[in-house]
Amino acid sequence: MTHPMAWVQAVEKLGNVNVPPRAKCLRTIVSELERIHSHLLWAGIAAHVIGFISVFYLIWNSREKVKDLMELTTGHRANYSFNTIGGVRRDITDLEQIYKILNEVEEDCKSFIDIVMNDKTIELRTKGVGVLTKEDAITYSVVGPVARASGISQDIRKIDEPGAAYDMVDWQVIVSNGCDVFARVEVRFLEILESIHIIKELLKIMPDGPIAKEIRPIIPEGTSIGRHEAPRGEDVHILVSDGSDVPFRHKIRAPSFVNLPALSAMLPNNDLANATLIVASVDPCLSCTQR
Amino acid sequence: MILNIIILIIEVAVVLGVLLLHVAYAVYFERKILGHIQARLGPTEVGPLGLFQPFADLVKLFFKEDNIPFGADKFLFTAAPVIVVTCVMTSFSVLPFAAGWVLANINVGLLFILAMSSLGVYGIIIAGWSSNSKYAFLGALRSSAQIISYEIPMGIALLAVLIMTGSLNLSDIVYAQDKLPWGMFIFPQIIGFFVFLVCALAETNRTPFDLPEAETELVAGYLTEYSGFRWGLFFLAEYSAMYVMSSMLTICFLGGWTLPPFLTNLLPILNLVPGIIWFLLKVYAIMFFYIWVRGTVPRYRFDQLLKIGWKLLLPLSLTNLFIIMIIKKVFMP
Structure with a gap:
């Protein structure tokens, strides 16, 4: 969901396409669902890394509910094919079910936050581990939850998402000054709650209307940059068009590509046991870095 | 004398046998309880309630390659x-x-x-x-x-x-x-x-x-x-x-x-x-x-x-x- 978001926004910028407001809301809802699922997946893996297998199972059970919701809204569980240039491909009809599952997930997340934030052993394992100071975070130009956990209030959703509806609702950028693994856990969990808040607000104010432009625009010659706040951080797509019906060049920079080098600032002077935890704390997607 | 030794051997065999059975079911016990703690079911497939799971595991271990x-x-x-x-x-x-x-x-x-x-x-x-x-x-x-x-x-x-x-x-x-x-x-x-x-x-x-x-x-x-x-x-x-x-x-x-x-x-x-x-x-x-x-x-x-x-x-x-x-x-x- 996140890569198509960045891609269609790049194309829409170049082709000067206005997305219908209902399509904007739908895009935002699905990309926030994607964030919830991604953060839950990460939290489960983090629990597994510190040997908390029960929490791993509980979190992934909850993620399963989000996946069901994805199937309900987009028709697919993993590769949604939801976005199209100038809109989306499917409309939401069954609001009852969405509210029901969202409330369940919210309850689950609150109990996870209660477990994770108050557990003495988790505190012992994560507080003061893998510190990435604000200065280091700026030097390595990290993005996403890793940057926000180091006290940098940086979020593309607030700055540059013309194709999405983030400006239609009121929401907070979650920032923590902890700079350690614990802060990254905290930021991600609170972001889940914030995402649920965004979705609920959008469902309330979602206007009626078309969900896509009927006529595909002709993309002129030029260059444009599409950005989207992926669950792991800022995702950048650069489109160079020569005016034909295929892109001349399409460059992708995934968030893990900039987050991974910051490990060289977090890892020194740590135990072997901390190393796995620190690497997991930036939510690395190694396949994403090779593009 | 010999009778004593035979009795002792039988005793040892009985204790060992009962013990091994207990160990086999301790594994089942653990997987079942852990499963329910973690919102899963644990073994269910082999036999009623998965009760023969330990023996299936044992047979599997026996026939694995000795590496x-x-x-x-x-x-x-x-x-x-x-x-x-x-x-x-x-x-x-x-x-x-x-x-x-x-x-x-x-x-x-x-x-x-x-x-x-x-x-x-x-x-x-x-x-x-x-x-x-x-x-x-x-x-x-x-x-x-x-x-x-x-x-x-x-x-x-x-x-x-x-x-x-x-x-x-x-x-x-x-x-x-x-x-x-x-x-x-x-x-x-x-x-x-x-x-x-x-x-x-x-x-x-x-x-x-x-x-x-x-x-x-x-x-x-x-x-x-x-x-x-x-x-x-x-x-x-x-x-x-x-x-x-x-x-x-x-x-x-x-x-x-x-x-x-x-x-x-x-x-x-x-x-x-x-x-x-x-x-x-x-x-x-x-x-x-x-x-x-x-x-x-x-x-x-x-x-x-x-x-x-x-x-x-x-x-x-x-x-x-x-x-x-x-x-x-x-x-x-």
Whole structure:
């Protein structure tokens, strides 16, 4: 969901396409669902890394509910094919079910936050581990939850998402000054709650209307940059068009590509046991870095 | 003479057979309980309620390829699981399961069990060293450091039991508890009980002290290069060690096969129930506690683990010893 978001926004910028407001809301809802699922997946893996297998199972059970919701809204569980240039491909009809599952997930997340934030052993394992100071975070130009956990209030959703509806609702950028693994856990969990808040607000104010432009625009010659706040951080797509019906060049920079080098600032002077935890704390997607 | 030997052999075979059955179902028990704690079902496929799962696993382990890694010390690699299993299994010979139900009623039973659990460490170190793998070696080093550190508070906690009883014979320890009106050493040795409980978790490499086999750090610790039936032997040893530790807790602190006298005076019908039932109930209660802990606690880091052992459990066990010495001197001269 996140890569198509960045891609269609790049194309829409170049082709000067206005997305219908209902399509904007739908895009935002699905990309926030994607964030919830991604953060839950990460939290489960983090629990597994510190040997908390029960929490791993509980979190992934909850993620399963989000996946069901994805199937309900987009028709697919993993590769949604939801976005199209100038809109989306499917409309939401069954609001009852969405509210029901969202409330369940919210309850689950609150109990996870209660477990994770108050557990003495988790505190012992994560507080003061893998510190990435604000200065280091700026030097390595990290993005996403890793940057926000180091006290940098940086979020593309607030700055540059013309194709999405983030400006239609009121929401907070979650920032923590902890700079350690614990802060990254905290930021991600609170972001889940914030995402649920965004979705609920959008469902309330979602206007009626078309969900896509009927006529595909002709993309002129030029260059444009599409950005989207992926669950792991800022995702950048650069489109160079020569005016034909295929892109001349399409460059992708995934968030893990900039987050991974910051490990060289977090890892020194740590135990072997901390190393796995620190690497997991930036939510690395190694396949994403090779593009 | 020969008849005695034959009877002894039959006894050993029966104890071993019953024990292996218990170990097989301890694995089932654990998978089922852990499954329900973690919102899963556990084994359900093999037989009704998955009850034949242990046998399916056993058959699978038997038919797996016997793999010895390149560069490993063949002799030691094959000897290590045998050492571990032998040490654990030998411990059962001195455990009294009920009044008179003991294979070897020797006078140094307590020391024998401590000695066997210490000897078992050799098997683990040899396993780690002979595998010719860095993960196995690191796991073995961790395991040995952990077991040696936690044996000290454990020994001191048992020393307090020794002061109360005046005998190293495990049956005598149970009889001594039976003389108390409340029938258990857990009072006043509640600190000693707690120390032993935590140390038993560490001695058997159970969560939250399962660092020697922390899969996200060391693949599988000293077990990394083992597969098939050799791995099965280690597994058997681990679960048997859980039984040894649970039995030790039952015998030394919970009154073994006896019930508290105030209970039997209240309900004389309880005397008709054989002692082995009470013994097994107590052992399984502790086993359930082990599994419960595994389902609710994350793993510690290695330095934190050693810190708990030396800075928390050792002073606690010494305090316990001191309190028991005073109680013994003042109230039970």
